[in-house]
Every structure is written in C-alpha cells, then in structure tokens.
Amino acid sequence: MKKSNKKMWFAIFTFPTIFIFLTVVVIPFIMGIFYSFFEWDGIVLHEKKFVGFGNYIKMFSDTRLGDSIWLTIIYTLIAGLIINVLGLALALLVTQKLRVKNTLRTMFFMPNLIGGLILGFIWRFIFMEVFKQIGEVTGFDAVFFNWVLDERFALLAIVVVSTWQMAGYIMIIYITGIQSIPGELLEAAKVDGAGYFQRLKAIMFPLLAPAFTISLFLSLSNSFKIYDVNLSLTQGGPFNSTEMFAMNVYNEIFSYKNFGYGQSKAVVFFFFVALITLVQVYFSKKREVEM
Amino acid sequence: MIKKISVLLLVVAVLSTTMIGCQSKKDKDVTITVFQSKVEITEQLEKLAKEYTDMTDGVKVEVWGTSGDDYATQLQTKLGAGQGPTILSPGVGTTAESISGYLYDLSNEDFVKHIAPGMEVKSKDGKLIGVPYGVEGYGFVYNKSLVDASQMTDFASFESTVKALKESGVQPVSLSSESYFLIAHILNVPFALQDDPEGFIASLNDGSKKMSEDPVFEEWATFMEVIRAEGTNPLEVQYDVQTGDFATAKTAMIHQGNWAYVMFTDYNVDFEMGILPMPVKGNDKISVGIPNSWGVNAGASDEEIEAGLAFLNWLFTSEEGISYIIDAFGFIPAMTNMKTDSLDPLGKDVAHYTAEGKTLPWMFSLWPDGVINNDFFPATQKFFSDKDMTGSELLNMLDAAWEKAAQ
Numbered sequence: 001m002k003k004s005n006k007k008m009w010f011a012i013f014t015f016p017t018i019f020i021f022l023t024v025v026v027i028p029f030i031m032g033i034f035y036s037f038f039e040w041d042g043i044v045l046h047e048k049k050f051v052g053f054g055n056y057i058k059m060f061s062d063t064r065l066g067d068s069i070w071l072t073i074i075y076t077l078i079a080g081l082i083i084n085v086l087g088l089a090l091a092l093l094v095t096q097k098l099r100v101k102n103t104l105r106t107m108f109f110m111p112n113l114i115g116g117l118i119l120g121f122i123w124r125f126i127f128m129e130v131f132k133q134i135g136e137v138t139g140f141d142a143v144f145f146n147w148v149l150d151e152r153f154a155l156l157a158i159v160v161v162s163t164w165q166m167a168g169y170i171m172i173i174y175i176t177g178i179q180s181i182p183g184e185l186l187e188a189a190k191v192d193g194a195g196y197f198q199r200l201k202a203i204m205f206p207l208l209a210p211a212f213t214i215s216l217f218l219s220l221s222n223s224f225k226i227y228d229v230n231l232s233l234t235q236g237g238p239f240n241s242t243e244m245f246a247m248n249v250y251n252e253i254f255s256y257k258n259f260g261y262g263q264s265k266a267v268v269f270f271f272f273v274a275l276i277t278l279v280q281v282y283f284s285k286k287r288e289v290e291m
Numbered sequence: 292m293i294k295k296i297s298v299l300l301l302v303v304a305v306l307s308t309t310m311i312g313c314q315s316k317k318d319k320d321v322t323i324t325v326f327q328s329k330v331e332i333t334e335q336l337e338k339l340a341k342e343y344t345d346m347t348d349g350v351k352v353e354v355w356g357t358s359g360d361d362y363a364t365q366l367q368t369k370l371g372a373g374q375g376p377t378i379l380s381p382g383v384g385t386t387a388e389s390i391s392g393y394l395y396d397l398s399n400e401d402f403v404k405h406i407a408p409g410m411e412v413k414s415k416d417g418k419l420i421g422v423p424y425g426v427e428g429y430g431f432v433y434n435k436s437l438v439d440a441s442q443m444t445d446f447a448s449f450e451s452t453v454k455a456l457k458e459s460g461v462q463p464v465s466l467s468s469e470s471y472f473l474i475a476h477i478l479n480v481p482f483a484l485q486d487d488p489e490g491f492i493a494s495l496n497d498g499s500k501k502m503s504e505d506p507v508f509e510e511w512a513t514f515m516e517v518i519r520a521e522g523t524n525p526l527e528v529q530y531d532v533q534t535g536d537f538a539t540a541k542t543a544m545i546h547q548g549n550w551a552y553v554m555f556t557d558y559n560v561d562f563e564m565g566i567l568p569m570p571v572k573g574n575d576k577i578s579v580g581i582p583n584s585w586g587v588n589a590g591a592s593d594e595e596i597e598a599g600l601a602f603l604n605w606l607f608t609s610e611e612g613i614s615y616i617i618d619a620f621g622f623i624p625a626m627t628n629m630k631t632d633s634l635d636p637l638g639k640d641v642a643h644y645t646a647e648g649k650t651l652p653w654m655f656s657l658w659p660d661g662v663i664n665n666d667f668f669p670a671t672q673k674f675f676s677d678k679d680m681t682g683s684e685l686l687n688m689l690d691a692a693w694e695k696a697a698q
Contacts, residue, residue: 044371045392128527149526149676238526238676239669254364255661256696257389 029270036264041257048260055264064240065265068248069272071155075244076223076276079159083219084212086163087170092200094171095178105175109168116165120232123161124148127233151241154234158242161229166222170215177211178204206289213284221277245269320349321598326369326376327354328362328583329424331553335619342611343602350598366390373590377599381421381586383412384656394420395587400600402607405628409652412584421584422603425622428566428641428650429476429548430577435563437461437543445573446510453521462542464518466525467533470668473525473675475655477546478667478689479578480569481511483651492657496697503686511571512682519675526675530554549623549637566640568649577644580653581625659696666692 036055038048059065090108094101111119127147135144147153181204189199227246230236236243236251243251249269253262327336333356340352355376357365363386369375370393381387381394391414397403398419403411412421433440443452456463466473484507485491494500502508523542534551536542538558545551549566568577587599606612613629616622623638634642644650655663670688674680 041389042367042371043389043392046389146527237669237672239673240665251661251665255665257660 032263033267035260036267038260039258040260042253042259051260055261056268058261059265059268064243065248067240068243068245071242072224072226072245075155075158075226076220079162079223079226080216080219082159082163083166083170083223084215086167087215087219088174088208090167090171091174091178095175105171108171111165112169114165116162116226116228117232119161119165120229123157123164124233127157148234149238151238154238154242158226158229158233161233162223162226165229166219170219173215173218174208174211177208181207206287209284209288213281213288216280216284217277220280221273224273224276245272320351321594322351322353323378323595323598323602324353324355324376325378325602326366326380327356328380329620330356332620335615339606339612339615339619343605350602352602370588370590375588375590377588377591377595378603379586379588380424380583381412382583382656383421383423383581383653385658385660386656387412387421387584387586388414389660391415391418391420393588393590394418395589395596395600396420397422397587397600400604402604405607405626407625407627410581410625412581412586421586422607423581423625424583424585425581425616425620426579426625426641426645427548427550427582427623428577428579428644429546430569431464431544431567432537432547432551432564432637433544433567434537434540434542435565437540437562438567440565440567443567443570444575445570446513449514449570450517453517456543457521461540462523462536464522464544464546465528465533465536465542466518466522466546467528467530468526469530470664471655472530472533472546474667474671475658475663476548476578477515477569478511479653479655480571480574480651481505481507482654483576483578484571484574488652488654489657492654495693496659498694501690502693503683503690507572508686509683512686514569514571515674515685516682519678524675526672549635549641552635552637553621564636566637566644574651576649576651577641578653579641579645579650580656659693662692662696666696 035048037050037052039051039054040046040048090104094105094108098104114122128149131144132146135141138144147157185203185207186199189203194202225246226244227250230242230244230247234242236247246269249262249265252258252265256262325336325340327333333354336354336356340354343352344350362380363382366375366379366381367390370390375393381390387394394414396418403419403422406422407426410423410426411419412423414420431443437456438452443449453463466477481502482488482491485505491500495502528536531554533542533545534547534554535558537545537547537551538555538560540562544567546569566577568574585603587596587603589596591599606616607626608628613624616624617629618633621635621638623634623641667689670685670692673688674682674685
C-alpha cells in the first residue's frame with residue numbers, strides 16, 4: 001500500500017513536467033528531424049517534396065554555412081576562454097577578505113540579469129557613439145572606433161558583450177567551488193611556506209575541477225548557441241562577417257523560407273553542440289580528483 | 292479508500308486545469324479578429340473596433356497586433372495551425388502570393404470597385420486577394436530652401452547639385468543604415484525603369500540577363516558612387532539621425548518617403564519640403580506603391596467571413612471608416628472614393644505625382660524571398676565601407692546574390 005502510494009504521488013508530480021517536456025521538446029525535435037528530409041516553404045497548404053538526404057548533402061556546398069560554422073567555433077573558443085578566465089579571476093577576487101565583496105559580487109552578476117537583446121542594443125550604442133567620441137577626443141582611434149562596422153572587430157565586440165554578460169554567472173559557480181575547498185588544506189600549505197600561486201596551482205585548481213567541468217560546459221554550449229547578442233549587436237553584419245550558426249539557421253528558415261533545408265541545418269546544429277559538450281565533459285571529468 | 296478518491300480527484304483537477312484552454316467559446320455573437328502589423332495604428336484600430344461593435348450591436352472586433360518584423364512568421368504559424376484571424380495583412384507581391392491559398396477571393400465584393408487602377412493585390416491565378424492599405428511614395432525628400440528642383444534632372448545636374456551643396460557646408464545627401472532604406476528602395480529605381488520590369492525580373496531569375504550588363508543599372512551605380520563620395524557614411528546613420536539631420540536643415544536631401552513626415556513633427560520645421568525623383572537616365576517619376584493590404588482568411592467559418600467582409604465594406608465605404616483611414620491612420624488612400632486635402636506636405640507630393648501618373652511601381656516586392664536582408668544589404672554595406680569598390684563591382688555582387696537566391 002505504502003509503496004504504491006509513493007509511486008502514485010511520484011507520477012502526479014512528474015506528470016506536468018514530463019508532459020511539457022514531451023510536447024515542447026521531444027515531439028518538436030522528432031518532427032524537426034522528419035521535416036529535414038523535405039523541401040518545403042513552411043506553408044501548410046503547399047506541397048512537401050521528399051528529398052531524402054538531399055538537404056544534408058546540400059550543406060557541404062553551402063559556403064556561407066561553412067563560414068558561419070567556422071566563425072562560431074572560433075568565437076566559442078575565444079569567448080569560452082575569456083569568460084572562464086575572467087569568471088575565475090573575479091571569483092578569486094571576491095572570496096578574499098574584502099569589505100566590499102558582497103557589493104562586488106552583486107555588481108559582477110548584474111549584467112547577467114539583463115537580457116542579451118537589451119545588452120546588445122546598449123553596447124551597440126556604446127560602440128557606435130561612445131567609442132567613436134572617445135577616439136576623437138583622446139586620439140586613440142586605433143582602439144576606440146566603431147567596432148560594430150569593422151569586419152575584424154565586430155566579432156570581438158560580440159565577445160566583449162557576451163563576456164560582460166556571462167562572466168558574472170560563471171563567477172558564482174567558481175565561488176561555490178572555492179568555498180567548498182577545506183580551509184585547513186590551504187592553511188597547512190601556507191604554514192609549509194607555499195606562496196599564493198603555488199597554492200593556486202597545487203591545491204585550488206585540482207580541487208576546482210568539478211567547477212571547471214560545469215563552467216566550461218555552460219560557457220561552451222551557450223557561446224555556440226549565441227543568437228540574441230549576435231542579432232542586436234551586429235545583425236550578422238558588416239557584410240555577413242559575423243553571421244553565426246544559429247543566425248544562419250534562422251535566416252535560412254524565416255528569411256529565405258527554406259523550412260526543410262533550414263531544419264536540416266538545425267539538426268546538424270544540435271549534434272554539433274551535443275558533440276562538443278560531450279567531448280568537453282568527458283575530458284574535464286577525467287581531470288576531477290576525489291578528495 | 293478515501294485517500295484514493297481524493298488522489299483521483301486531485302488528478303482530475305490537475306488535468307482539467309490544463310484542459311480549460313481547449314474549451315470552445317460561446318458562439319452567440321460573431322467575433323471577427325483583425326491581425327495587423329502596423330504598430331502606429333494599433334490604438335486607433337482598437338478604438339475603431341469598439342465603435343464598430345457598438346454600432347452593429349454584437350459583432351465583436353478583436354484586434355491582434357505584433358511588431359512588423361515577425362508578422363509573416365506569426366501569421367504563417369497561425370494559419371498553419373488553423374487558428375488564423377478573420378482579417379489579415381497578407382502583404383503584396385511574393386509575400387501575398389505565397390499564402391494566396393489561404394485568402395478569400397474578394398473579386399465579387401462591392402467595395403473593391405473603388406480600388407484605384409493597378410493597385411489591386413492579385414494572385415498569379417487572377418484572384419483578388421488584397422485591398423491596399425493606402426499608397427506610399429519615396430524619392431529624395433529635399434529641403435526647398437537648399438535644393439533647386441529644376442537643377443536635378445539627370446546625372447550631371449545631380450552630381451553638380453550635390454557638389455555645390457557640399458561646398459556650401461551642408462550635408463548634401465544621406466541614406467540610412469536599415470536594409471530597406473539603404474538598398475531596397477533605391478535599387479527599385481533601375482528595376483522600375485526597365486521597359487518590362489516583371490519580364491526583367493523573370494530574365495534575372497532564369498539567368499538570361501544581368502544587372503551589371505544593363506545600361507540603366509550602370510548609370511544607377513554611378514549615382515551610388517556619387518552618394519558615397521559626397522554624402523554621409525550611411526552605415527553610421529540610423530533612421531532617427533537621418534530624419535533629425537534633415538529636419539534641422541543639416542542635410543539637404545534624404546532618400547525617404549512620405550512616412551518620414553511623422554518624424555519631423557517633433558521638430559519645428561520652418562522650411563518647405565518635397566519629394567524629388569532619383570534622376571537615373573533622366574527619370575522624373577517617384578516610386579509609389581502599396582506597403583501592405585487587407586485580406587480575408589478563406590479558412591475562417593462562413594459567418595466569420597461574412598462579418599469580416601461587412602466590416603471591410605464599412606471601413607472602405609462609410610464616412611466614419613474613411614475618416615479613420617485618412618485622419619486617424621494617416622494613410623494616403625489608394626481608393627478612388629476617398630479624397631483628402633488634409634495630407635501633410637510629403638503626402639501631398641505623393642498624391643500630386645500619382646495624379647500626374649509620374650509613378651514607378653515597387654518592384655522589390657517581387658524580388659526573391661530574403662534576398663534584401665541576407666544578400667543585398669551586406670553587399671551594400673561592403674560598398675559603403677570599402678571606398679575602392681566600384682559601382683559595377685557592387686552590381687556584380689548583387690547579380691551573384693540574385694543568382695543564389697533565385698535557385
């Protein structure tokens with residue numbers, strides 16, 4: 001009696017979640033794979049033409065897609081690295097004995113509370129107006145100019161904004177990791193004469209490995225999927241030089257109205273993100289040590 | 292046992308709350324839904340809907356809105372799911388054509404007799420699928436105290452006007468950075484100047500013609516070179532800056548249409564203005580077209596369709612309806628039964644060109660889907676940021692983009 005009762009409660013409470021997960025994630029995903037084998041403009045009345053793997057084969061000759069995938073990989077590497085380095089540095093800073101550490105934590109975390117779209121628009125203004133002004137006034141116009149309109153700097157502009165947004169979030173994960181390291185270990189190392197960087201390298205980093213796993217996973221998958229900042233900051237411009245994977249998929253579907261082809265890109269997109277993060281988690285996990 | 296029943300009741304309660312959304316509405320009175328994309332008229336349209344409900348005693352008009360950008364996507368989703376609105380804005384050209392299967396044939400309705408000649412939105416198989424919102428026109432909006440219209444009739448006089456303006460310390464001409472303002476509107480001119488614009492588009496589609504090999508396009512490209520050399524860098528200029536600079540007489544000419552006038556109302560504009568054609572090959576016509584249209588969803592229930600048609604009929608023929616279109620929405624009517632003298636200066640100019648028959652059609656609604664934002668726009672950005680790029684190189688890029696998009 002008791003056991004079956006428990007099961008029933010379990011069913012009642014998980015049903016809504018499973019129902020929602022099924023209807024908005026699993027079923028659309030399966031339908032998406034189905035549609036990716038068709039040539040279709042998305043209008044229900046219009047005929048869906050079955051093309052088999054045609055859409056997938058077409059991708060190999062799509063240079064614009066190729067460019068955007070490369071760009072996304074490069075972006076993910078740069079942004080992932082900077083976000084983690086900065087997040088860790090901030091975490092180390094605010095776990096020191098500082099009087100303002102709580103204020104600092106709040107401040108660093110704050111940008112994460114603003115949506116990527118809004119952040120993008122704000123920074124677009126900063127790059128277009130403020131940067132230009134600073135450059136004109138100070139004469140440092142090699143650095144301070146309108147980044148958004150420059151082919152090479154537009155990508156960096158996205159890196160800056162997304163780092164601004166995400167570093168604070170990653171910081172929180174590292175703070176948790178740092179706080180879970182037993183104080184006596186560090187204390188003992190200090191007594192033995194280890195300097196700060198030695199303690200960092202020999203004690204903190206190995207024990208932070210689980211935090212690295214999570215942070216890298218979050219920053220890599222989020223960077224790979226970037227769309228909002230990309231859209232509001234550069235719109236893929238200037239001249240398509242910052243059109244990333246997600247934006248390419250969106251444009252294919254909703255601008256060119258190639259629903260089938262765009263859907264097949266989306267499927268590939270899914271496997272790309274899955275592959276990258278699985279590989280990363282596998283290797284990061286290997287480095288984790290048991291205390 | 293009691294426990295079991297209470298659990299069962301709970302399950303029922305949980306399920307029924309999720310089902311509430313599916314319950315059918317009461318069908319006592321007819322409700323028609325209007326799904327529209329122009330943010331500017333939302334309030335007025337809601338007021339009109341309320342007035343109409345009061346007047347007809349029970350025909351409820353519900354207004355749905357969205358921002359212009361994702362209208363087509365949302366509409367397509369709603370239609371596909373069988374939850375389309377009664378009255379919708381199918382657009383014009385390829386956009387309207389793509390959903391023509393959903394649209395009710397308006398040919399036999401009374402009010403469509405008033406549509407000005409050539410302004411009907413028709414599908415390829417000849418069905419009348421849309422009634423125009425109104426007309427809009429664009430060209431070089433110019434400051435009459437700075438520019439002499441008689442001095443801008445061909446390429447040479449355009450160039451000398453622009454140069455003289457620059458020497459006198461005014462920004463002569465400015466485009467703005469949004470995709471339609473930067474390239475779509477202005478590139479329409481050489482398309483519309485072809486002898487057979489639609490045939491030209493067809494031969495671009497099958498690859499038998501190229502923009503870069505056409506003399507009209509070649510001259511158009513030299514205009515673009517002049518605009519780049521003498522004007523402001525459009526990539527740095529957004530719509531509000533462009534119109535602001537014009538309203539404060541910093542810029543003599545901007546490439547815009549009569550819709551820009553609402554932007555000037557915040558400034559005390561103390562000069563006269565008008566619209567000038569882009570004088571490619573001596574062209575003296577401005578581009579006038581229909582921005583959007585009203586259509587009726589053929590998939591709605593019969594009584595909904597009937598009520599929707601009655602509503603449109605009232606809107607386009609009754610005195611109250613017409614006054615809404617002209618005074619509240621501020622549209623320049625595309626119907627012959629509406630006359631107005633209360634238009635703003637730019638609207639008057641458009642009406643004037645229209646009356647004289649000096650209009651070019653809007654061909655960009657027939658360009659391939661997505662080509663403006665995804666291909667033409669980046670190519671033009673490249674042209675304006677790379678001063679070494681020639682106008683004919685721009686045309687080559689546009690050709691390449693077209694070829695890819697037309698596949």
